[in-house]
Amino acid sequence: xxxxxxxxxxxxxxxxxxxxxxxxxxxxxxxxxxxxxxxxxxxxxxxxxxxxxxxxxxxxxxxxxxxxxxxxxxxxxxxxxxxxxxxxxxxxxxxxxxxxxxxxxxxxxxxxxxxxxxxxxxxxxxxxxxxxxxxxxxxxxxxxxxxxxxxxxxxxxxxxxxxxx
Amino acid sequence: xxxxxxxxxxxxxxxxxxxxxxxxxxxxxxxxxxxxxxxxxxxxxxxxxxxxxxxxxxxxxxxxxxxxxxxxxxxxxxxxxxxxxxxxxxxxxxxxxxxxxxxxxxxxxxxxxxxxxxxxxxxxxxxxxxxxxxxxxxxxxxxxxxxxxxxxxxxxxxxxxxxxx
Numbered sequence: 001x002x003x004x005x006x007x008x009x010x011x012x013x014x015x016x017x018x019x020x021x022x023x024x025x026x027x028x029x030x031x032x033x034x035x036x037x038x039x040x041x042x043x044x045x046x047x048x049x050x051x052x053x054x055x056x057x058x059x060x061x062x063x064x065x066x067x068x069x070x071x072x073x074x075x076x077x078x079x080x081x082x083x084x085x086x087x088x089x090x091x092x093x094x095x096x097x098x099x100x101x102x103x104x105x106x107x108x109x110x111x112x113x114x115x116x117x118x119x120x121x122x123x124x125x126x127x128x129x130x131x132x133x134x135x136x137x138x139x140x141x142x143x144x145x146x147x148x149x150x151x152x153x154x155x156x157x158x159x160x161x162x163x164x165x
Numbered sequence: 166x167x168x169x170x171x172x173x174x175x176x177x178x179x180x181x182x183x184x185x186x187x188x189x190x191x192x193x194x195x196x197x198x199x200x201x202x203x204x205x206x207x208x209x210x211x212x213x214x215x216x217x218x219x220x221x222x223x224x225x226x227x228x229x230x231x232x233x234x235x236x237x238x239x240x241x242x243x244x245x246x247x248x249x250x251x252x253x254x255x256x257x258x259x260x261x262x263x264x265x266x267x268x269x270x271x272x273x274x275x276x277x278x279x280x281x282x283x284x285x286x287x288x289x290x291x292x293x294x295x296x297x298x299x300x301x302x303x304x305x306x307x308x309x310x311x312x313x314x315x316x317x318x319x320x321x322x323x324x325x326x327x328x329x330x
Contacts, residue, residue: 006198012178012195015195015196016181016192016195016196019195020185020187020188020195021187021275022188022283023186023187026185026186027181027184030170030180030181030184030185106186110282113309114282115281115309115310115311115312116281117275117279117281144278145280146280147280165177
């Protein structure tokens with residue numbers, strides 16, 4: 001799985017953002033020296049399809065918050081992130097933050113002092129409509145809270161010169 | 166606190182290692198493309214002094230595991246890390262790993278699937294005997310587990326050309 005990160009064309013800064021078990025937003029802020037802005041492209045509450053239920057290890061029909069955001073610094077998009085969150089496993093005060101505002105997930109977890117674990121599931125090169133002709137490094141991971149899957153996250157990173165910082 | 170990371174002479178790779186809320190060992194491996202080796206310089210079990218008790222929020226006299234290690238890649242030391250661990254708060258199987266072997270703490274937590282939170286307390290420039298004339302960036306943080314302090318960690322990073330990778 002980690003082989004995808006060892007390709008010659010993956011800049012070091014992208015390699016660490018895509019490989020870290022910590023917050024990507026925090027690393028982006030440290031790398032760029034700028035505030036990272038989160039822009040929500042889509043957000044809705046849906047009933048879990050069998051496919052979503054499998055990713056979150058919940059029952060089909062359970063409520064799930066879906067969010068599609070971009071992370072940008074200085075006007076440049078570094079990450080397109082899709083998240084699925086199991087609403088029933090989320091402390092109430094976290095729910096409103098996650099569903100309402102343009103706050104990065106790492107910051108939400110930190111501010112509510114949640115103890116979690118990140119399990120990386122997959123790292124691979126893909127194509128993405130959003131980034132057009134630019135090749136994309138994609139990773140999937142789960143955030144585990146109280147021994148259950150709280151969130152499934154897919155982050156897509158464009159592989160090009162923007163990471164030479 | 167974060168101002169220490171914005172000094173002109175702090176290379177980007179050092180900035181992210183010293184600022185991350187994830188595993189430093191993992192970032193070092195991603196940056197260098199090499200396995201990181203942990204060398205234990207000191208390890209012992211002590212009774213907590215009042216000072217140690219304060220750092221871990223335990224009672225003076227409680228048992229504490231102290232460990233001083235270096236993290237190296239390709240023969241070069243990148244980090245000198247001191248840790249204090251509250252033995253009574255540690256699951257039994259974690260205890261033996263931590264006290265016996267040259268395993269990075271991030272890996273120990275991950276392998277035992279512990280859900281934790283890292284609270285950064287301090288980041289500052291210091292002098293350290295270990296690194297001699299090289300200026301040192303030091304940070305202190307606590308690993309929180311089940312709402313209590315499991316470990317207090319101080320990492321020292323030499324500020325020089327070795328981070329230009």
